[in-house]
Amino acid sequence: MLRIAVIGAGRIGHVHAKTIASHPDATLELVCDPVGDAAEKLAALYGARAAKQTDDIFTDPNIDAVIIGSPTPLHIPHLLAAAKAGKAVLCEKPIALDMADVTAVESELDAITTPVMFGFNRRFDPSFAAIHKAVGDGKVGRLEQLTIISRDPAAPPIEYIKVSGGIFRDMTIHDFDMARFFLGDITEVFAAGQVLDPAIGAAGDFDAAVVTLKAASGAVATIINNRHCASGYDQRLEAAGDEGALFADNIRPTTVRFSSATQTDAQDPYLDFFLERYADAYRLELSAFIEAVENGTKPPTGIDDAIKALRLAEAATDSARSGKPVTLA
Ligand SMILES: NC(=O)c1ccc[n+]([C@@H]2O[C@H](COP(=O)([O-])OP(=O)(O)OC[C@H]3O[C@@H](n4cnc5c(N)ncnc54)[C@H](O)[C@@H]3O)[C@@H](O)[C@H]2O)c1
The missing domain is CATH 3.30.360.10 (Dihydrodipicolinate Reductase; domain 2)
Known part of the structure; x- marks a missing residue:
């Protein structure tokens, strides 16, 4: 059972939270969103915890993986923080708004050893x-x-x-x-x-x-x-x-x-x-992510x-x- 935190309780955060909650091999552990009561509201739908800041999520031993559905400029910071803390990551597209933001952290991206998949559902x-x-x-x-x-x-x-x-x-x-x-x-x-x-x-x-x-x-x-x-x-x-x-x-x-x-x-x-x-696609994407994390194989998108x-x-x-x-x- 993969315990997952969803970062960002917006449109795609709702999709992922619902998909996780109905997946037999996953649990929605936490939802994080700093704005208003977005995290609380989404978490409450599925009996998960809510947080306003990401800081504690990455070091939380009860979280195995994170799904990043925050606004695009936050994808790289969230991805690097999660991967450095050893969490498996399913990150939404696009990786960044600008190639320069990717190039600036190329060596850090290369150094990632935890499973990282991208949301090309x-x-x-x-x-x-x-x-x-x-x-x-x-x-x-x-x-x-x-x-x-x-x-x-x-x-x-x-x-x-x-x-x-x-x-x-x-x-x-x-x-x-x-x-x-x-x-x-x-x-x-x-x-x-x-x-x-x-x-x-x-x-x-x-x-x-x-x-x-x-x-x-x-x-x-x-x-x-x-x-x-x-x-x-x-x-x-x-x-x-x-x-x-x-x-x-x-x-x-x-x-x-x-x-x-x-x-x-x-x-x-x-x-x-x-x-x-794309409900089936999100479900099958999540299954592929869980399978890669649990079997230690390369995720199908990276x-x-x-x-x-x-x-x-x-x-x-x-x-x-x-x-x-x-x-x-
Ligand atoms: N794969 C897909 O089918 C698909 C569909 C829609 C969006 N997306 C991608 O998902 C991302 C989010 O899009 P959206 O449409 O859900 O946007 P959205 O604006 O509806 O949701 C983004 C959420 O992130 C929250 N947020 C802001 N700062 C945050 C922080 N520091 N930590 C955590 N959460 C924070 C916002 O409060 C908001 O609730 C975008 O990168 C978008 O390209 C992918």
Whole structure:
């Protein structure tokens, strides 16, 4: 039984707390959040302890592992403090807002010996994982083109956007990781950013983007992102090879279809939002983390994946601003 503390009682903190509380091999030991009564409220839902400061958590002998769901600028400080105290860590994406923050602590990151996994939960989505396995098994032959569509139902508050690091670091980072998961090393990034909501433009960000990534293998990935989508949380993936293609479509709560004189085949809206759509992925991500910690094996995602995804996000940001492709060394 892995005793876990969740750091940050915000949106993703709630997801992790709920996932831990319902996992047979984990216990939610503590929730930490310095703001208001956020920690107390979330901890109370699952009978866990609450704390306002992280200090005591890292030395608490009753805590085996921490899940870091604090704001992105705190990921590295929390990760280093937890790892130095010997705790296993599952840290949310992205690792940082800036590569310079990673480079500044490179030797400390290299020195980490405790298990560290990063929250690229979409790798664990059963449909995406099945496609990944089928591609690996050669089902579509040589993978030539990967298409990832990821549109949120609505943009987060502008206060979140302002400190998020921008669409590529905050949102597309999941898709950069998926592209790497399927295609391996990426050699070129070309991004077209769109400002559809003037408030997001005024905050210096894009709220939609199309990114193409060339892989060393010769395959090309296309990522389509939008912070809003009239039809809900639009999450699709297609892997096309020279012998076939695999498709993962949106998921609905039921398979019921409605037909009438004015419409045919109308269905329930897509599962909405990430908590619902990726509930299985968060559960399977947690299972993979627990398995790695308990068996002493390498977690399926790590610091290297987090850094490579962030590099792609920075390249995409540069490309969208300059209008030119960016070649990666
Ligand atoms: N993997 C995913 O699907 C996913 C989804 C959403 C967010 N995220 C990531 O999770 C992180 C948090 O995002 P969010 O949407 O939950 O944000 P949020 O603003 O809802 O929550 C962050 C929480 O951290 C708390 N916090 C602030 N300082 C803290 C400190 N020193 N110690 C502990 N807690 C502190 C805040 O009070 C807040 O409750 C971001 O890095 C984001 O990119 C990942």
